[in-house]
Amino acid sequence: MDAQPPSHGGNSPFKAAILALVMVVLAGHLLIWVMMPTKVYRQHWLPDIRLKSSPTYFGASGVTFLIFMFPILFMAVMGCVYLHLAQKSRDNHLKGNGKHRLAILRRPVIMKGLGVVSRIELAFFLMFIALLVWSFATYLRIGFATITPQSAANSGEKVWEVKLETAALRLGLIGNVCLSFLFFPVTRGSSLLPLFGLTSEASVKYHIWLGHIVMTLFTAHGLSYIIYWAVTHNISEMLKWDNTGVSHVAGELALLSGLVLWATTYPKIRRKMFELFFYTHHLYILFVFFFVLHVGISYAFVMLPGFYLFMIDRYLRFLQSRQSVRLVSARILTCETIELNFSKSTGLIYPPTSVLFMNVPSISKLQWHPFTISSNSNLEAEKLSVIIKGEGSWSNKLYQLLSSPSSVERLDVSIEGPYGPTSTNFLRHDLLVMVSGGSGLTPFISIIRELIYASETLKPKTPEILLISSFKNSSDLTMLDLILPISGAPSQLSNLSVQIEAFVTREKQPTAQQKKNIRTLWFKPSPSDAAITPILGRNSWLCLGSIISSSFIIYLIFIGILTRYYIFPIDHNTNKIYSSAKKSELNILFICVCIIITATTAFLWNKSKNAKESIQIQNMEGASPTASPNSLIYNADRELESSPQQAFLQTVNVHYGERPDLKRILFERKESSVGVLVCGPKKMRHEVANICSSGLAANLHFESISFSW
Numbered sequence: 041m042d043a044q045p046p047s048h049g050g051n052s053p054f055k056a057a058i059l060a061l062v063m064v065v066l067a068g069h070l071l072i073w074v075m076m077p078t079k080v081y082r083q084h085w086l087p088d089i090r091l092k093s094s095p096t097y098f099g100a101s102g103v104t105f106l107i108f109m110f111p112i113l114f115m116a117v118m119g120c121v122y123l124h125l126a127q128k129s130r131d132n133h134l135k136g137n138g139k140h141r142l143a144i145l146r147r148p149v150i151m152k153g154l155g156v157v158s159r160i161e162l163a164f165f166l167m168f169i170a171l172l173v174w175s176f177a178t179y180l181r182i183g184f185a186t187i188t189p190q191s192a193a194n195s196g197e198k199v200w201e202v203k204l205e206t207a208a209l210r211l212g213l214i215g216n217v218c219l220s221f222l223f224f225p226v227t228r229g230s231s232l233l234p235l236f237g238l239t240s241e242a243s244v245k246y247h248i249w250l251g252h253i254v255m256t257l258f259t260a261h262g263l264s265y266i267i268y269w270a271v272t273h274n275i276s277e278m279l280k281w282d283n284t285g286v287s288h289v290a291g292e293l294a295l296l297s298g299l300v301l302w303a304t305t306y307p308k309i310r311r312k313m314f315e316l317f318f319y320t321h322h323l324y325i326l327f328v329f330f331f332v333l334h335v336g337i338s339y340a341f342v343m344l345p346g347f348y349l350f351m352i353d354r355y356l357r358f359l360q361s362r363q364s365v366r367l368v369s370a371r372i373l374t375c376e377t378i379e380l381n382f383s384k385s386t387g388l389i390y391p392p393t394s395v396l397f398m399n400v401p402s403i404s405k406l407q408w409h410p411f412t413i414s415s416n417s418n419l420e421a422e423k424l425s426v427i428i429k430g431e432g433s434w435s436n437k438l439y440q441l442l443s444s445p446s447s448v449e450r451l452d453v454s455i456e457g458p459y460g461p462t463s464t465n466f467l468r469h470d471l472l473v474m475v476s477g478g479s480g481l482t483p484f485i486s487i488i489r490e491l492i493y494a495s496e497t498l499k500p501k502t503p504e505i506l507l508i509s510s511f512k513n514s515s516d517l518t519m520l521d522l523i524l525p526i527s528g529a530p531s532q533l534s535n536l537s538v539q540i541e542a543f544v545t546r547e548k549q550p551t552a553q554q555k556k557n558i559r560t561l562w563f564k565p566s567p568s569d570a571a572i573t574p575i576l577g578r579n580s581w582l583c584l585g586s587i588i589s590s591s592f593i594i595y596l597i598f599i600g601i602l603t604r605y606y607i608f609p610i611d612h613n614t615n616k617i618y619s620s621a622k623k624s625e626l627n628i629l630f631i632c633v634c635i636i637i638t639a640t641t642a643f644l645w646n647k648s649k650n651a652k653e654s655i656q657i658q659n660m661e662g663a664s665p666t667a668s669p670n671s672l673i674y675n676a677d678r679e680l681e682s683s684p685q686q687a688f689l690q691t692v693n694v695h696y697g698e699r700p701d702l703k704r705i706l707f708e709r710k711e712s713s714v715g716v717l718v719c720g721p722k723k724m725r726h727e728v729a730n731i732c733s734s735g736l737a738a739n740l741h742f743e744s745i746s747f748s749w
Contacts, residue, residue: 054125055122055125055126058118058121058122058125059122059235061118062115062118062119062122062235065111065114065115065118066111066115068111069108069111069112069115072107072108073171073175073217074171074174076175077174077175077178077179077182077213078178078182079182086103089103089106089107090103093106095613096603096604096608096613097600097603097604097608098596098599098600098603099338099603099607099608099611099613099615100338100613100615101337101338101341101599101627103338104338104339104341104342105341105596108220108341108342108344108345109341109344109345109348109592112232112345112346112349113345113348113349113588113589113592115232115235116230116231116232116349116585116588117231117585117588117589119231119232119234119235120231120581120582120584120585120588121581121582121585122231122235123231123234123235123581124579124581124582124585127389127581165249168221171217172214172217172218172253175213175214175217176210176211176214179210179213179214180206180207180210183206183207183209183210184203184206187199187202187203187206197272201268201271201272204264204267204268204271205264205265205268207264208260208261208264208265208268209261211257211258211260211261211264212257212258212261214257215254215257215258215261216335216339216342216343218250218253218254218257219254219331219343220342220343220345220346221250221346222247222250222251222254222343222346223247223346223347223349223350224243224246224346224349224350225238225240225243225244225245225246225247225250226240226243226244226247226350227240227346227349227350227353228240228353228357228456228457228459229353229356229357229459229584230349230353231581231584231585232349234461237461239459239460239461240459241395241410241459248305251302251305252302254298255298255299255302258294258295258298259295259299262291262292262295265277265288266278278292281621282620283619283620283621284615284616284617284618284619284620285336285620286334286335286336287333287334287620287621288334290330290331290333290334290621291330291331291334291335293326293330294326294327294328294329294330294331294333294334297323297324297326297327297330298323298327300320300323301320301321301323301324301327303320304316304317304320304321305317305321315404315406315407318406318407319406328347329628331343332344332624332627332628333621333624333625336620336623336624337620337623337624337627337628340624348592348631348635349588351631351632351635352584352587352588352591352635352639355635355636355639356575356576356587356639356643357397357456359575359639359640359643360455360456360575360643361399361408361454361455361456362454363454363570364452364453364454364566364568364569364570365382365383365453365454365455365569365570365571365572366382366383366565366566366569366570366571366572367380367381367382367450367451367453367563367569368381368382368383368423368562368563369381369560369561369562369563370442370451370560370561370563371522371558371559371560372439372442372443372558372559372560372561373518373519373521373522373558374515374518374558375429375513375515375516375517375518375519376429376430376436376439377427377428377429377430377439377479377516377518377519378427378428378430378438378439378442378443379414379425379426379427379428379522380425380426380428380453381415381423381424381425382423382424382425382426382453382455382571382572383422383423383424383569383571383572384417384422384423384424384571384572384573385422385571385572385573385574385650386421386422387573387574387577387578387650388417388424388458388572388573388574389417389418390413390417390458390460391460391461391490392416392460392466392483392486392487392489392490393412393460393461393483393486393487394412394413394457394458394459394460394461394486395410395411395412395413395457395458395459395460396410396411396413396424396426396455396456396457396458396459397409397410397411397455397456397457398410398411398426398453398454398455399453399454399455400438400451400452400453401452401454402441402451402452403434403437403438403441404434407434408456409434409435411426411427411428411482412426412427412482412483412486413425413426413458413460413486414426414427414482414483414485414486414489414522415486415489416486416489416490416492416493418490418493418497419489419492419493422571424458424572427479427482427485427519427522429478429479431478431479442561443559447561448561448563449563449564450563450564450566451563455572466487466490466491466503466715467494467501467502467503468713468715469503469711469713469714469715469741470503470504470711470712470713470714471503471504471505471506471709471711471713471714471715472487472491472503472504472505472506472714472715472717473506473508473705473706473709473714473715473716473717474487474505474506474507474508474717474718474719475508475700475702475716475717475718475719475720475724475728476507476508476509476510476718476719476720477509477510477719477720477721477724478510478511478512478516478720478721479519480718480719480720480721480724481507481509481519481520481719482719483719484507484717484719485522485523487717488505488507488523488538489523489524491503491505491536492524492536495535495536496535496536502535502536503715504537504538504539504711505536505537505538505539506539506541506705506709507538507539507540507541508541508543508700508702508705509540509541509542509543510542510543510545510699510700510720510724511542511543511544511545512544512545512546513544513546513547514544514547514550514694514696516544517542517544517694518558520540520542520692521558538691539691539693540691540692540693541693541695541700541705542692542693542694542695543694543695543698543699543700544694544695544696544697545697545698545699547696547697548696548697549696549697550694550696570650573650574646574650575643575646576642576643576646577646577649577650583642583646586638586642587635587638587639587642590638591634591635591637591638591639592634594634594637594638595630595631595634598630598633598634599626599627599630602626602630607623702727702728702731703731706728706731706732706737706740707731707736707737709737709739709740710739711739712739713739713741714737714739714740714741715741715743716728716731716732716740716741716742716743717743718742718743728742729742
């Protein structure tokens with residue numbers, strides 16, 4: 041979901057203090073970025089810090105530890121504490137602030153190439169571009185000031201050649217600024233993104249923008265140096281790998297890896313050859329490795345904090361993905377859609393619109409696909425569900441496998457996640473208008489189930505719900521049958537006001553075969569399968585904070601001992617004797633070892649706790665009376681004939697042969713606060729965003745939902 045201020049309910053003084061401390065550290069960190077190109081930083085601040093630090097144990101890296109690495113990791117650990125307190129606050133994800141102080145800033149704006157962004161996101165994007173322009177201009181101004189015809193003649197070069205080399209170096213420095221932020225948006229279990237109301241799924245666009253800028257700058261950096269070497273007859277510099285200093289070969293290998301990765305990210309290649317995109321994206325490992333060898337470990341610590349947090353997250357995901365989870369059943373709909381139901385531990389709590397990544401080895405051992413969770417962890421304490429629409433080669437293969445006449449008795453599945461927003465402020469609105477297209481209905485199912493739980497259990501004032509769903513064919517209407525869970529639904533829904541307007545765009549009237557049976561497959565359990573559990577236990581945020589802090593402390597101890605008793609006696613902090621490549625390799629090795637040790641220890645400890653607490657679920661509740669739930673296949677029509685289900689579906693109005701007039705529907709709503717959530721095709725998102733940002737209705741508050749299927 042797009043950026044939202046996190047909720048402050050429960051433990052608010054302590055949480056507010058932590059958040060204030062993080063913001064102060066962040067402001068100081070950003071000040072360093074602003075000042076880094078200036079003479080004040082390079083001639084005064086940096087020398088003073090070096091004088092007061094102890095280079096005997098950490099060498100030149102000690103300064104970058106202090107200025108760049110420590111603040112980011114400190115904020116990440118404090119973020120873990122903050123999110124732990126937020127998680128402990130009762131029903132934090134339902135609490136809203138009731139006001140819209142940032143409503144104007146959060147209004148959507150459609151920018152070509154950027155898509156739908158809020159005004160505050162656009163403001164941050166423009167400030168980031170301003171930082172790049174400021175840094176580049178300052179670097180060039182200071183660098184060009186020392187270039188004169190006399191100084192150029194002394195080095196046997198022309199003025200423009202010296203300026204070209206200066207500009208080439210500065211392009212690399214600016215590229216490193218972008219690289220420093222590149223990995224934050226794709227750290228799925230990040231403790232930093234939620235502090236700003238962001239999720240990794242919704243932040244992927246920032247990673248894409250940064251990736252394009254990084255590769256543009258580094259490509260210009262590399263080409264500029266090649267041109268410079270060519271015109272100055274020093275092309276042999278391309279093969280230079282000094283024992284100390286900058287390694288040109290390593291830089292070229294990093295750039296080559298990045299260019300191959302970059303080429304496969306363009307939409308046409310990504311859509312038509314997704315596996316090629318997926319596999320080549322792992323070249324980021326070579327890119328970062330050779331980049332560190334190119335610039336040296338001391339300067340690399342400017343960009344390594346984000347990558348450090350990403351490595352911790354990636355390794356934890358690897359550990360979780362090794363376990364096969366218990367797939368209990370699958371409901372097969374007539375519209376080439378399936379609902380998979382997994383067993384989960386009662387300790388796994390997730391908010392609406394959460395996402396998990398799934399792998400089915402029988403289809404592809406390497407492909408992982410994200411899916412929005414449709415179940416609710418409050419209503420369905422022992423079940424987790426995802427809905428998969430057959431709209432791609434992988435999902436079509438899965439549908440064909442499960443819908444074939446020859447029944448599947450068991451399906452191996454591995455998962456990563458779930459991941460989701462830490463807070464959702466649905467209760468702050470008087471009305472929620474949910475606009476979906478096709479399988480974009482999925483995240484709204486999780487929201488509706490959450491509001492059902494809230495209306496029946498917590499008894500707050502819940503917003504009215506207007507669901508506007510567009511489908512191509514009438515067979516897709518079957519997806520509406522999945523809004524209520526099979527089991528766990530309240531006996532009455534009188535406290536929740538729901539109206540569903542469904543539009544079938546390609547049919548003028550109902551078809552004779554519109555209502556067809558929904559088949560359900562029950563899978564045989566395997567002793568090796570396990571229920572889905574939180575990877576780091578109930579106190580996962582505190583555990584993550586422990587991993588971040590302990591791994592870094594152990595790394596500092598290792599590298600301090602290595603530097604003091606091995607590197608320092610050889611080099612004596614001259615940086616002219618001991619191999620810079622070897623030093624970088626040792627640092628990378630120690631970082632990886634420390635992350636592996638601490639993360640594996642935490643994972644195995646929590647796995648043993650989960651094994652003691654988990655109860656193997658043999659049967660799922662809500663089975664049809666027409667057959668035993670242990671039977672392999674049975675007709676599930678009876679599941680959908682309960683009073684709550686029938687009462688709920690009576691709220692559905694179906695319109696054939698037309699599209700919803702969204703402008704009329706939205707402008708007719710007179711409630712004081714209308715939350716407008718949209719999930720579907722790009723054209724639909726842009727249409728709704730334009731309506732909400734027009735300024736003609738101040739009560740409309742746009743929320744773009746990130747979903748996967």
